[in-house]
Amino acid sequence: MSTISELKELLSQPRQVFITTHHKPDADALGSSLGLAGYLRKKGHSVTVVTPSDYPNFLAWMPGNEEVVVYERRENDAQVRDIINAAEVLFCLDFSCLGRINEMGEYIRHAPGTKVLIDHHQEPEAFADLDYSNSSAAATAELVFEVIRDLGDQDLIDKGIGECLYAGIMTDTGSFRHPSTSRNVHLIIAELLNAGINLSDVHRRIYDSHSEQRLRFLGFVLKDKLTVLREYNTAYIAITQAELKEYDSKTGDTEGLVNFALSIEGIVFAAVMIDRGQAIKISFRSVGDFSVSSFSRDHFQGGGHHNAAGGISYERLEPTVQRFLGLLPQYQNRLVTAPLAVAPP
Ligand code: 5GP
Numbered sequence: 001m002s003t004i005s006e007l008k009e010l011l012s013q014p015r016q017v018f019i020t021t022h023h024k025p026d027a028d029a030l031g032s033s034l035g036l037a038g039y040l041r042k043k044g045h046s047v048t049v050v051t052p053s054d055y056p057n058f059l060a061w062m063p064g065n066e067e068v069v070v071y072e073r074r075e076n077d078a079q080v081r082d083i084i085n086a087a088e089v090l091f092c093l094d095f096s097c098l099g100r101i102n103e104m105g106e107y108i109r110h111a112p113g114t115k116v117l118i119d120h121h122q123e124p125e126a127f128a129d130l131d132y133s134n135s136s137a138a139a140t141a142e143l144v145f146e147v148i149r150d151l152g153d154q155d156l157i158d159k160g161i162g163e164c165l166y167a168g169i170m171t172d173t174g175s176f177r178h179p180s181t182s183r184n185v186h187l188i189i190a191e192l193l194n195a196g197i198n199l200s201d202v203h204r205r206i207y208d209s210h211s212e213q214r215l216r217f218l219g220f221v222l223k224d225k226l227t228v229l230r231e232y233n234t235a236y237i238a239i240t241q242a243e244l245k246e247y248d249s250k251t252g253d254t255e256g257l258v259n260f261a262l263s264i265e266g267i268v269f270a271a272v273m274i275d276r277g278q279a280i281k282i283s284f285r286s287v288g289d290f291s292v293s294s295f296s297r298d299h300f301q302g303g304g305h306h307n308a309a310g311g312i313s314y315e316r317l318e319p320t321v322q323r324f325l326g327l328l329p330q331y332q333n334r335l336v337t338a339p340l341a342v343a344p345p
């Protein structure tokens with residue numbers, strides 16, 4: 001972990017700054033990027049935020065959204081390469097290995113500027129010059145708040161920046177219910193409230209702004225696609241490309257599905273496998289001791305956090321499901337439901 005004075009020194013004069021985050025940015029990825037961008041612009045730096053791919057519409061309210069460059073659009077390749085090479089400081093937020101952002105990762109690896117990593121995933125790759133990652137943080141936005149505070153600039157966190165950071169913390173803690181929701185998290189939220197954020201607006205924009213079609217898709221998935229395997233305390237969902245198409249599924253529409261599978265009483269391990277065409281993208285969640293980041297790393301080229309991870313499979317959907325099912329017996333003794341502790345009388 002680097003010291004904050006190194007970053008302070010780096011940012012002591014106006015810089016060309018590049019900020020990026022992971023593929024298919026979620027609220028923590030985009031919120032920490034745009035929160036940091038808002039702050040750095042206030043400090044007089046020239047900032048470009050580039051996302052590797054598009055992101056859900058329910059994040060488009062974040063201040064700075066209009067200026068985000070989406071790399072995935074091929075016509076942006078040369079422009080993005082120029083931005084990366086011209087950057088004096090390159091911030092990588094909410095991802096821990098460059099391989100997760102494909103070609104752009106290689107451009108960053110070879111870029112001449114100073115690379116700064118702010119992240120909360122396990123097992124970060126050692127590519128950054130300055131590293132502020134901490135896998136016990138609930139969200140990258142929590143770390144961005146601390147970096148700004150430790151640079152002595154908490155008073156620059158206004159409503160707009162604060163709401164970006166709040167969105168990241170709110171979603172990565174599952175609305176303040178995951179075990180990562182520490183005292184520190186709540187103290188930071190108190191500071192963000194002081195800065196003027198409206199937390200019910202943020203909640204509504206993110207959770208209550210879905211299309212009717214998305215809700216019907218959810219209904220279909222829960223009724224027809226959810227499989228519960230009681231002998232493994234596991235539930236999973238596998239979705240084909242045709243099903244995505246039938247419900248006109250948009251980026252972000254499948255987010256949160258995995259949590260429904262995990263919400264069944266007694267279930268400790270949940271997986272959602274989605275055929276995205278080039279590959280099967282998998283989300284894993286668990287409660288308790290079973291580590292989905294290890295499971296994903298060992299079998300599906302993935303990683304993430306102890307209770308929330310993702311991975312990928314280059315087989316078709318059905319063989320992927322079969323491989324997943326074939327792995328469960330060897331984990332059976334670890335897939336146990338821990339009883340909730342009851343307060344002593
Ligand atoms: P999600 O299921 O929401 O896509 O991802 C859950 C967590 O796992 C997130 O923190 C995400 O960054 C991480 N994650 C998702 N997919 C991958 C992957 O393919 N590789 C790694 N290393 N982490 C992933």
Ligand code: MN
Nearest residue numbers: 028094140172
């Ligand atoms: Mn995150």
